[in-house]
Amino acid sequence: MNNWLEELFGVKKPIIAMCHLQPLPGDPYYDKQGGMAKVLDCARRDLHALQNGGVDAIMFSNEFSLPYLTKVEPVTIAAMAHVIGELKKEITVPYGVNCLWDPIASLDLAVAVDAKFIREIISGVYASDFGLWNTNVGKTVRHKMAIGAQDVKMLFNIVPEAAKYLADRNIAEIAKSTEFNNRPDALCVSGLTAGSETDTQVLSVVKNSVKRTPILCNTGCNKDNITRQLSVADGAVCATTFKIDGIFENAVDEQRVKEFMDIVKEFRKTL
Incomplete structure (x- = not known):
């Protein structure tokens, strides 16, 4: 098993918390009156709540x-780089970026802000809420090398939310061929939408289908299911469960983060 997760994050079964940025310039729901100052203030508040929560x-x-766009506008990358650059001195844990839903843009952003990893839809073809969703993993990996992002880890989301693989292939086949052809640093397994619980059985199928790639539970973790999910997965990406009242649109609730992480830390003692 590739052990880069433990090396980078310093713990077994790491919890990667999402810092969701408010709508940005060019987005349909951008708050022009609040401007980038509001985006930055909200990101700073959530960042500190997540870090303080552990x-x-x-x-x-x-x-x-x-x-979302599958090829983002340059203004999105610029706005995200501005926010992360402003917060950089306040970040105390390893960090990554996800410029939805564009792996090339995510890599460009990662290089600009010294991020350690990206998560994206990097391979496959999907029918999605955003139209026909194609990828070009060969081009993406070549771009990664060309811009000096050799050390940026790539987390492949192989069950994207709001989309279905266009070919009639089961998740075990997808996991095996993705690992063999694309050398992902990790595979992310999701539920239907952000906040939807990932099926533990699906996690197990993916885990048993690959030989060397870490598996991350990508959506729907909460304090009631996290030990079950981590009994299979090598880590988790969490967001909605950390929000006030567990509602996607809300700000991060530091107390909810602490309660969740206390359970995770107790679970790690059993490993």
């Missing part, structure tokens, strides 16, 4: 850029 890593994403 998460192992942060991933910045333009989560409220709905509806």
Whole structure:
């Protein structure tokens, strides 16, 4: 098993917390009156709540850029780089980026802000809420090398939310061929939408289908199911469960983060 997760995050079964950025310039629901100052203030508040709550890593994403593009506008990358650059001195844990839903843009952003990893839809073809969703993993990996991002880890989301693989292939086949052809640093397994619970059985199928790639539970973790999910997965990406009242649109609730991470830390003692 590739052990880079433990090396980078310093713990077994790391929890990567999402810092969701408010709508950005160019997004349909951008708050022009509040401007970038509001985006930065909200990101700073959530960042500190997550870190104070004890998460192992942060991933910045333009989560409220709905509806998403599969090729983002340059202004989105610039705005995200501005926010992360402003917060950089306040970040105390390893961090990554997710420029939805564009792996090339995510890599460009990662290089600009010294992020350690990206998460994206990097391979496959899907029918999605955002139209026909194609990828070009060969081009993406070549771009990664060309821009000096050799050390940026790539987390492949192989069950994207709001989309279905176009070919009639089961998840075990997808996991095996993705590992063999693309050498992902990790595979992310999701539920239907952000906040939807990932099926533990699906996690197990993926885990048993690959030989060397870590598996991350990508959506729907909460304090009631996290030990079950981590009994299979090598880590988790968490967001909605950390929000006030567990509602996607809300700000991060530091107390909810602490309660969740206390359960995770107790679970790690059994490993």
